[in-house]
Structures are given as structure tokens and as C-alpha cells.
Amino acid sequence: MVFLMNGWFKRMLCLILALFSITGLSVAVHGEVVLETEAKSVILMEAESGRVLYEQNADEALPPASVTKIMTLLLVMEAVKEGKISLEEEVSVSERAASMGGSQVYLEAGEQMTVEEMVKCVVVSSANDAAAALAEHTAGSLEGFVEKMNQRAEELKMTATHFENVNGLDDTTENHVTSARDIATMSRELLKHEKILEYTCIWMDTVRNGAFGLTNTNRLIRFYKGANGLKTGYTSRAKFCISATAKREGMQLIAVVMASPTSNERNATAVKLLDYGFANFERYRSPEAALSPLKVIGGKKTEVALCYEGLSVVLQKGEKSRVKEEIVLPEEIGAPVSKGQSVGTVRWMLDGKEIGRADICAAEEVKRLSFFDIFAKLFEYYTLF
Numbered sequence: 001m002v003f004l005m006n007g008w009f010k011r012m013l014c015l016i017l018a019l020f021s022i023t024g025l026s027v028a029v030h031g032e033v034v035l036e037t038e039a040k041s042v043i044l045m046e047a048e049s050g051r052v053l054y055e056q057n058a059d060e061a062l063p064p065a066s067v068t069k070i071m072t073l074l075l076v077m078e079a080v081k082e083g084k085i086s087l088e089e090e091v092s093v094s095e096r097a098a099s100m101g102g103s104q105v106y107l108e109a110g111e112q113m114t115v116e117e118m119v120k121c122v123v124v125s126s127a128n129d130a131a132a133a134l135a136e137h138t139a140g141s142l143e144g145f146v147e148k149m150n151q152r153a154e155e156l157k158m159t160a161t162h163f164e165n166v167n168g169l170d171d172t173t174e175n176h177v178t179s180a181r182d183i184a185t186m187s188r189e190l191l192k193h194e195k196i197l198e199y200t201c202i203w204m205d206t207v208r209n210g211a212f213g214l215t216n217t218n219r220l221i222r223f224y225k226g227a228n229g230l231k232t233g234y235t236s237r238a239k240f241c242i243s244a245t246a247k248r249e250g251m252q253l254i255a256v257v258m259a260s261p262t263s264n265e266r267n268a269t270a271v272k273l274l275d276y277g278f279a280n281f282e283r284y285r286s287p288e289a290a291l292s293p294l295k296v297i298g299g300k301k302t303e304v305a306l307c308y309e310g311l312s313v314v315l316q317k318g319e320k321s322r323v324k325e326e327i328v329l330p331e332e333i334g335a336p337v338s339k340g341q342s343v344g345t346v347r348w349m350l351d352g353k354e355i356g357r358a359d360i361c362a363a364e365e366v367k368r369l370s371f372f373d374i375f376a377k378l379f380e381y382y383t384l385f
Contacts, residue, residue, distance in 0.1 A: 033276070037269040040239075040259035043180040044273040046281070046314045047188050047245070047252035052181075053277050053314075061160040061177040062258050065233030066103070066126045067241045068168030068176070070186050071149045072135060073122060073231075077193040079138050080115070087116040096142070097132035102169055104129040105212060117207045123199040124214040126232065128167040135166040142166060156189060158182035170237050180256040187230050187243045187254045200229030200245075219267060220244050224274065230254070234263070244270035251283040251314065284320050286310040286348060291327070294343060296366050299335030304343075305363040311348045311356040324349045329360060337366040 035042060035056055043058040045051065052058075079085045095109040105121045107113070107129040113121075115137070121130035135145035142165070149163040160179035170176050190196055203222050205214045220227040229245040240260040244267075246253055255273035260266035288310065293303035306329075315323075329344035337343070344360035 035269070035272060035276075037257070037272070038261050038265050039257045039269050041180040041256075042258070042269060042273060043184050043254075043256045044277050045184040045188065045254045045256075046277070046283075047191050047254055048283070048312065049314055050185075050188060051314050052184075053253075053281055054273060055181070058180040058184075058256075059160055061162075061179055063170050063173075063176060063235065063238035064168055064178045064183060064258065065170065065235045065238035065241050066128075066168040067183055067231050067233040067243055067256075067258075068163065068166070068178075069122055069126065069131050069233075070183065070190055070231050070243060071152065071163065072131050072145075072166045073119065073196060074186055074190045074193075075145065075148055075152060076115070076119060076134050076138055077190065077196055080195075081193065085115055085138060087114065087119070089115055091115055091118055091133050091137045093129070093133045094136055097129055097136060100128040100132050100167065100169070102128045102167070103217075105207065105214075107133060113207065119196075120199050120202065120205065121207060121214065123196070123231070124202050124205060124216050126217050128169060131167040153178075153182070153186070156182075156185050158185055168233055168235070168238070170235050180258050183243050183256045183258070184254045187245065187256070190230070191245065191252065191254075197228050200231075218242070218244070220246070220270060224271060226278075228252075232266075240266035242266050242270050244274065246274050246278075248278050249282065250285075251278070251281070253277045280317055281314050282317050282320065283312065284315045284323060285312045286323075286325065289325070291329075291360065294329060294362075295332040296337060297332050297334045298369055299337065299366040300369055301366045304333070304337050304366050306343065306360055307363040308346050308358045308360045311358065313348075313356055315350070315355075319350055322350055323355070327360070335366050335368040337362045339363065339365045 041057045041060050044054040090112045093107045093111045098107050098109045103126045105127040118130040118134050121127040139145035153161040161182045164173045164176040203216050217232045226246040226248040230243045233241040240263050241258045244255045255270045257266050257269045291306040293305050296304050326347045341362045342359040346358050348356040
């Protein structure tokens, strides 16, 4: 019997290993999933919750090349949201911005282009000159913008990050670095500005009234199901990097790859990460529940309507059916009751472990009965007889 069980176990283990090898993932002896990659650092994060689904050397500080521009774009989109700049206003290109090397759209000093067109140039073609022009327009100078980049990184708790420029060119930098975890963090923040996805999903487009063509440096946009961003990068020092984002069935993933030896290997690693995430995890959203009103004692109303915010969380596939909802409410509550007041708790449990909780709140106000209210009710009652 032991021999048969051992044989069955070995066959099942071989099958599992074979299935994982299809996506470039293998299972170590101790049960952990190990990604086969030549990249120096990787991480897979779910965007809504920030939950890390996989990581490998994710905290090492490394040069990020043009992935730097995620922070540049984040500050620009935040400035737009705050009303400090608008997508429609014109940006005048300085000589300094026009002089940027590397990938560019060949802006000329004195040329004008809208903020929106420049954002498109940065996102799609990774234009260093457009990134510099946007930075100067937003903060007044490149130095001032870089200072804001580092301040924002500190606010986001990006502990392995230090920026020295706005575009990731590193031929003259001394300590322009970040980590895969920090890139995922700022990518997650940028994705909160849904407008950016209008640009990151572009495969091909033009600027200058159709005179200059743009082709996305992120090939996954065209070839990977659900891909919707975000930014690639390459220098000889940083090697090939990417923050690749994709969304399927309501789950948005962020796969970061740093210091990969080739662009093909970088993209293949990103695909392995995304495939692993979509194959093994899914988003759970609690079903809407209609709660019965809660009895109110001494109030102008005899009951109060209730509401609570549902749970949205990423679970391993197969766990959804095991989630249980526990509601804790008193039988009654005394007036007055204010709108939004917490009157109970809902907890979501998975195999006996709490995975989320929310306050159950009053959906309306219920005032306390005054002496005159009580007198009026008594008078009404006795006049019926």
C-alpha cells in the first residue's frame, strides 16, 4: 500500500512540475514557487490591494533606466488632477530639454506641444526630451522636479529609491537607483489615475498633426491578453527593465523585471509573472447583502436602515467558495442615532481566519423623542378610545 501511495504521489508531483514548467515556473522541494529567469530582480503585485504575489530579490537598489519616467508621469498626472496644469495647455521646449539624448521625439528649442501630446510621447516612445520639458513646465526646473520626485518617493515609503534625473539616463549619474518593490509601488500609484491608461494602451499613434509616428516600446501591449501598460527601460548599466501591467476579470497585476540581459528575456519574464498571477489568484468581491433595519428605542423612528462596505480582496483560486460572512449586531439601539454611526461589525472568514472586516453603519439619522413627542403620542393613543 505504501509503495502504491508513493508511486501515485510521485506521478502527481511530476504532473504538477510539468504544468508549472509550461509557464517557466518550477516548484522547489520545500513547496515554494521559483521563477526561472535571468533577471536580477522581479516582483508581482496586485494593484488594488498592494498584495505581493511573488518576489525574488525585490529590494535590491538597481538603476531603473526609463522606468524612472513612471514617477515623472505620476507627478505630472497629480499636477493635472490638482489643477496646477491642464492637459490642453501648451508647453514651450527649452534648449536644455531639447538637448536630451537617448530615445526622443526630437523636440526643438522653442517648439510648443500640449501637455497631453508630451505625456503620450513619454508613455509610448519613452521620449527623454518630452519628459524633461514636462518636468520644467510642472516644477519650473529639472532640479526642482527631481526634488519633488524624491519627496514623493519618501511619501510612498520607497525606501530603496533615489532619483537624480527625470528620465533615467544614467551615463553621468552616481546613485540613480530604485528597487522592483518601489517600482511596483509607484506603478500602483500611477494606475490610480485612470487617464494614464488611455496612453499606455496605445500601440501606434502620431503627434505634430500626424507628421511624427509613435510606436509603443512595450510590445506586451499588442501581444499579451489584458496588457494595459506601463513602462519599459534600457541602458547599458541598467540592462532591460519593465513595469508590465495587465488586467483580467477585474484583477489588475503589476509585474516588474529589472536587469534582464535581453529585451526578449525581460518580456518573457514579465509574461511568466503575469501568467502565474492570473492562473493562481482571483479577486473576491463580497455579494451585496440587504440587512434588516435595526430596532431603535426612544427614537422618532422605530428602526434605522443599515449599510456597510463590501470586501474586495485577492485570494488563491479555489478559496472563494470557503469565504464565510459573520455579522455581529445588537437586537436594538437607543436613540439618538447619527448617520454613519457604527452599530455593528461584519467579518469575512476563510478557514477560520479573518481576511477582512467592516463597520455596519446607520444609513440615516434617527433623533431622540422629546417630551412633547412623547406627550403627542400618548394623546393620540388615548383619543382613539
